[in-house]
Amino acid sequence: MKMHWLGSAAVLPVVLASPALAAPPAPVPYTWTGFYVGLNAGGAWGRFGNSTTVDCNVPGFTPPGTFSYLCNTGFPGDGDLVAAAGTGSFNASGFTGGWQAGYNWQVSNVVAGLEGDLGVFRLQGSRQVSGVLDQSWKGTPFTVTNSASTDWLFTFRGRLGVTVVPNLLVYGTGGLAVTRVDTTTTYIDTNTFFLPFSGAAGSWNGSAIKVGYTVGVGAEYALANNWSVKAEWLYLNFGSITASGRIADLGGFGYSQALSTRTDLTANIARLGVNRKF
Template sequence: MKRVSLAISLILFGTMAASAADLAAHYTKAPVMAPSYNWTGFYVGGNVGGQWGSSNSNTSTVFDPFGYFADTSVTAVNAVGAQHINSSSVTGGLTAGYNWQVNNAVFGFQGDINYFGFKGSATGSAVYPCCAPVGFTVNSSVSADWLATIRGRIGVLATPNWLIYATGGAAIADVKGDFTFTDGFMTESGAIRDTRVGWTAGVGGEYAVGNGWSLKAEYLYVDLGRASMRSTNLGGVFGPFPASVFTHSADLKSNIVRVGVNYNFGGPAVARY
């Protein structure tokens, strides 16, 4: 009887040991957490690209009985003075901003300053309707060396590392315009020097490559509005004619495409499973 009891005890002990070994073999570790890029934080960066812009420059005068021009001459001068300028150039500069991330939404603000490189000129000539073959020439040039923007930005995360956004705000540039009129006997000139505040809007995409770095591509449309000035300095062989008032004006619009790199000083990555 003792031998039977001992045998049964050995069998039960072996069964329990096997069950314990089987449980150990099926032990599963907790899943490893993978880091997700955190868009929140202050960032700085640089960009390079190109701009394709235009300016509608205008030189016009008015008829005055005590002025230099006949009424038909005023019409001719104003027609030739309506000119169009195209410009394209390489742009590049620096940017800085701050992002807030809320779930899959990212919003914030940024500012940048760039070499703009807008520069162009136009010229036109015609014969006075009243006084052929005497003719006249109108010249205009418009330029803006730099462009700064202050913009809001709002976007959505297509993936944790891929941001698609819209942006808009103020555009600022120092617009310069130079204008001359001459007919061989009389000349007139005017100049515009105006720090213009206009608007800009666009779209872009930014991809986080890790360790705080991201790459971006962006399109912006810029409209700096119209600047103008008046001149009464027509003079020459026949003396001054202050009654012949000239008005000079120019607007400036541009399309900008650029790529860049940003470094985000934000907090640590957010863990996700």
């Protein structure tokens, strides 16, 4: 009996320790590695810059029957005045939203990835400046209007960041940005010399798909079941496009002038998004 009691006492510590030995394993930290798709929406604000040039390097009379309307070689006339009216910038704001897809690789607490997105990018605005011709047709009121817009956006960017905690990623991003820019400039005046066909007018427009660049920062937080939410800011620069045209008197007397306007676009985006990792 004594030996049996001693044997039971020796086994008791093992039995008491068994629940600790059977404790569940610690949870595995979240990993960002993998493919994901998602949606985003937010606001965009941008600046269109315009620079208008009037072609004064032409003879006063160009066969077969065209006279310079604002200026010509040796006579600056009102070329600089109209060019200044068509030069300036204006702001535009609007909605942006669409979808994104990408892939992340995680090593320790560093996460690198590639992401592409495509969606709506609605910026539209205009500016209008009026003046009075002083040389060519003295005392004639005129107005120059610049307008520009965009409608869609595509970006393809790299992302590089670190996990502050396993479920929170902060990152920088940068890469390619593509959009279509439409621009229009119009000129109109009320030159009474051409009565009953009063005034002169013209409009020139251009549209081009512009490839630029984007840089930005963001933060993404992983939720349960491989869902995550993110907030992101992007700066975009698309360079410029040029539109050329001509104004002419409305009476058909043969007066005209060539003009051109260069329009550039820079913009910012602030947006929220949701992703699902697979």
